Amino acid sequence: MLSVKNLTRKFGALVAVNNVSFEVEQGEILGLIGPNGSGKSTTFNCIAGLYAPTSGSIAFENGEIGGLTSNAICHKGIARTFQIPRPFHNLTLLENVALSAYFGQNATVTREDCWKLAEDALQTVGLPVDPDATTDGLGAASLKKLELARALSTQPRLLLADESLNGLDHGEMEQAADMLLRIRRDKGITIVWVEHIMGVLMRVVDRVVVLDHGEVIFRGKPREAQSDPRVIEVYLGAEAA
């Protein structure tokens, strides 16, 4: 479904992502992991259109998307969440999500469609559909749910979830992981999940790609990653220390 080939992204002299290649299969949940500064966000941002690749290709459903703008990429069926949710606090929850539904897709959607899509997305993530509900007093877990609802309202076929567990307690993390499983099961959405909290991620993902210093050091099953010497050295070892 998504094919990243020899992706390189430089910032001046710094090579943040170096010749990275991996595939995402339709229907899977792929974990993209690695220590701080390993290039996860940069890879993610190249796929989502925030950064243009310096070189290499990114193909989605067989069409090249590398270098397209983020709204063009969203219109093609890829939605993303952001690490730090930034909703419009002067709008209701429903309005926040309806706005994403309106601007986030290529198909001609009526205002009425957008309200329905927003209600459905809020229901999926477990936030109130009540038209008067606001962002006031939403905690970290609910703000992340809102972020997810905004992405889902664009009816993506591929969801890029960026470090969605930061700031959550253990119970909330487990719930968030279960929600991604449910979204895949009920909506058939393929997911790439960039995450630091490895324990929960490993339970949910079908495969992982591990980055270190901008390069892929492992691709495979989570169980195999946990016993791979290089992964243990660069990531699990650091986490266990």
Ligand SMILES: Nc1ncnc2c1ncn2[C@@H]1O[C@H](COP(=O)(O)OP(=O)(O)OP(=O)(O)O)[C@@H](O)[C@H]1O
């Ligand atoms: N806009 C930028 N300008 C300059 N350097 C950048 C920029 N974005 C990232 N980098 C650098 O690129 C490298 C990879 O960063 P990146 O954020 O992709 O890693 P990461 O694995 O997502 O890290 P983290 O887990 O801390 O978010 C780092 O050395 C970082 O400082």
